[in-house]
Amino acid sequence: MQTFNSENKEDKWEKLRQIKQLESNGALQILLFLYETGKTKVTDIKIDASSGTIYRALNILARLELIDEERIRPYTRYIQLTGDGEAIAKKLKEINDVLEAKRGRQRRQARS
Numbered sequence: 876m877q878t879f880n881s882e883n884k885e886d887k888w889e890k891l892r893q894i895k896q897l898e899s900n901g902a903l904q905i906l907l908f909l910y911e912t913g914k915t916k917v918t919d920i921k922i923d924a925s926s927g928t929i930y931r932a933l934n935i936l937a938r939l940e941l942i943d944e945e946r947i948r949p950y951t952r953y954i955q956l957t958g959d960g961e962a963i964a965k966k967l968k969e970i971n972d973v974l975e976a977k978r979g980r981q982r983r984q985a986r987s
Contacts, residue, residue: 893939896935896938896939897935897939897963899931899932899935900924900928900931900932901922901924901928901929901931901932902932902935902936903967904922904923904924904932905920905922905929905932905933905936905942906936906941906956906960906963906964906967907964907967907968907971908920908921908922909942909954909955909956909960909964910956910961910964910965910967910968911968913955914945914953914954914955915953915954915955916951916952916953916954917929917930917933917952917953917954918952920954933954936960940957940959940960941956941957941959941960941963942954942955942956942957942960943955943956943957
């Protein structure tokens with residue numbers, strides 16, 4: 876039987892904490908939005924969330940190094956996915972595609 880020392884447990888909890896941060900309102904939606912649109916102005920992000928929620932999610936994504944930010948004077952901010960952000964967003968897109976296909980099948984079944 877394998878035993879885990881305290882360092883391994885801490886690493887495990889750190890990974891889980893990072894995933895929990897992605898559960899933050901808007902973070903997953905922003906990753907998908909940026910995956911589909913590419914580099915965009917912060918003010919052009921269109922998801923079902925308030926501006927406060929969007930900015931909190933952007934801070935989380937930046938802290939996790941999943942997005943890069945470019946500021947252009949005086950007030951324009953552009954956001955794009957990092958390599959890691961794109962890898963995660965690609966997986967999210969695959970999950971979303973499976974869920975959409977399932978919804979389509981359920982609708983067709985309900986009509987027949």
